[in-house]
Amino acid sequence: MSIRALKSKYVVDGYRTINDGIVIYADGKIQAVGSQKNVKIPEGAEVVDYGENIICPGLIDIHLHGCKGIAAMGSLENTKLLSDYVVGFGVTTIVPTGRSMDVVKYAYEMMEVQKKEGYTGAAVAGSHMEGPFYPPKNLPGRPDVDAGIIPPDIDKFNEAWEMSHHTVKILDLGVELPGAFELARHAKDLGILVACAHSKAGYDEMVEGMEHGITHATHLYNVMTGLHHRRPGITGAALSNDMISCELICDTYHVHPAAMEIAIRCKGVDNIAMVSDHSMGGLPDGEYTKAGGVAVVVKDGICRFKGSDPSQDNTMSGSCFLQNAGLRSVTKVLSRPLHEAVRMATISPAKMINIDSFTGSLEVGKDADIAVFDPDFNSLETIVKGTVVFKK
Known part of the structure; x- marks a missing residue:
């Protein structure tokens, strides 16, 4: 099972902005969302740090x-x-x-x-x-x-x-x-x-x-x-x-x-x-x-x-x-x-x-439909049902 963990200063789950947040997904589903200090990254996960860019649904x-x-x-x-x-x-x-x-x-x-x-x-x-x-x-x-x-x-x-x-x-x-x-x-x-x-x-x-x-x-x-x-x-x-x-x-x-x-x-x-x-x-x-x-x-x-x-x-x-x-x-x-x-x-x-x-x-159990933007909202990565369909 391939696991990815996406980190960023700004993670928007759809309702709020999580500062220094993280999203983890595997098998096409969201596994975890929250603050980096509160979410443990599974062993063997691919970790991508998007810095000050924006991760959102x-x-x-x-x-x-x-x-x-x-x-x-x-x-x-x-x-x-x-x-x-x-x-x-x-x-x-x-x-x-x-x-x-x-x-x-x-x-x-x-x-x-x-x-x-x-x-x-x-x-x-x-x-x-x-x-x-x-x-x-x-x-x-x-x-x-x-x-x-x-x-x-x-x-x-x-x-x-x-x-x-x-x-x-x-x-x-x-x-x-x-x-x-x-x-x-x-x-x-x-x-x-x-x-x-x-x-x-x-x-x-x-x-x-x-x-x-x-x-x-x-x-x-x-x-x-x-x-x-x-x-x-x-x-x-x-x-x-x-x-x-x-x-x-x-x-x-x-x-x-x-x-x-x-x-x-x-x-x-x-x-x-x-x-x-x-x-x-x-x-x-x-x-x-x-x-x-x-x-x-x-x-x-x-x-x-x-x-x-x-x-x-x-x-x-x-x-x-x-x-x-x-x-x-x-x-x-x-x-x-x-x-x-x-x-x-x-x-x-x-x-x-x-x-x-x-x-x-971005909620646990939902489909891993994720967008990553730079601060001017240019797309950096797009994920549909856990599949990376666009990456700059």
């Missing part, structure tokens, strides 16, 4: 579409590409996301491959159906943006549910659409986290949606009605109701740092899942065509619909950054404690999709 991204402009929903090969890519940024678990129902098929197939062959990249925990059940954006001259969008349909959803072999984790809906509440109740009964997304609904509609099982807000602030003092919108409903958990893109481009801080103060880090909404990372600036023929422009790390006005809302099309950039923003821009930033990217999303019994924190 592997990051869990419940909303990401692909990488290098290649959508995970396109094929099994694309899903594997994404899985292999993200471990270079400390991500150990992903929930591939797409508006095409094909995303559920390929996510399930990747899960089966990983069960049989082991892990070369991040573990796939299921799929996130960001579509196709939300309203059209109706951008002038851009019908491609709304391709494939349909009203909520229980029969269509059931097709995807069976195609996924019951592995869909999150379903997004436009709250205001006919049939949304019926589909929400149906999905909730199946154990799925039901979210409001890409919606023009008002505050009252969102509050009513909560009663039907819509208890999550996809990428808070983005593509939803904003907070106005007389029209609180979906944003106001999400911020003010404890029943609603939220995703938050923490790259400081999708959401202003002050709005990030407001969300954290209103919701607390236990009710926020830091997500990337990643699709175009790994590409240089330029013009590209995304899945579905959507034309975009990447410039200075920001991806926008081609021809859109950067000063207007609803012009961004996914992110070029992964969650390690969010850790950097929350700790260095917002000056939030390290353990709070890590929690939003690990145990909080794990709890939202019910995988926290085996991953999301």
Whole structure:
């Protein structure tokens, strides 16, 4: 049995920072976590001292579409590409996301491959159906943006549910659409986290949606009605109701740092899942065509619909950054404690999709899903189920 002991000045177990900490794992499971002075290293263990770098649970991204402009929903090969890519940024678990129902098929197939062959990249925990059940954006001259969008349909959803072999984790809906509440109740009964997304609904509609099982807000602030003092919108409903958990893109481009801080103060880090909404990372600036023929422009790390006005809302099309950039923003821009930033990217999303019994924190008996970062959150080593899948 191979045993490894990882030491560091900063070990974050998902809830707290352990100064001069240590993590020991063997056979794919965490064996011990704690202070170096209190944890005995087994004889024969490989000991790695990471000095003043950061050891924490592997990051869990419940909303990401692909990488290098290649959508995970396109094929099994694309899903594997994404899985292999993200471990270079400390991500150990992903929930591939797409508006095409094909995303559920390929996510399930990747899960089966990983069960049989082991892990070369991040573990796939299921799929996130960001579509196709939300309203059209109706951008002038851009019908491609709304391709494939349909009203909520229980029969269509059931097709995807069976195609996924019951592995869909999150379903997004436009709250205001006919049939949304019926589909929400149906999905909730199946154990799925039901979210409001890409919606023009008002505050009252969102509050009513909560009663039907819509208890999550996809990428808070983005593509939803904003907070106005007389029209609180979906944003106001999400911020003010404890029943609603939220995703938050923490790259400081999708959401202003002050709005990030407001969300954290209103919701607390236990009710926020830091997500990337990643699709175009790994590409240089330029013009590209995304899945579905959507034309975009990447410039200075920001991806926008081609021809859109950067000063207007609803012009961004996914992110070029992964969650390690969010850790950097929350700790260095917002000056939030390290353990709070890590929690939003690990145990909080794990709890939202019910995988926290085996991953999301460094606890004895859980899977050895571990990330090691330098002080600027560049990845140094990534471990998935005890297998080193990335090392700088």
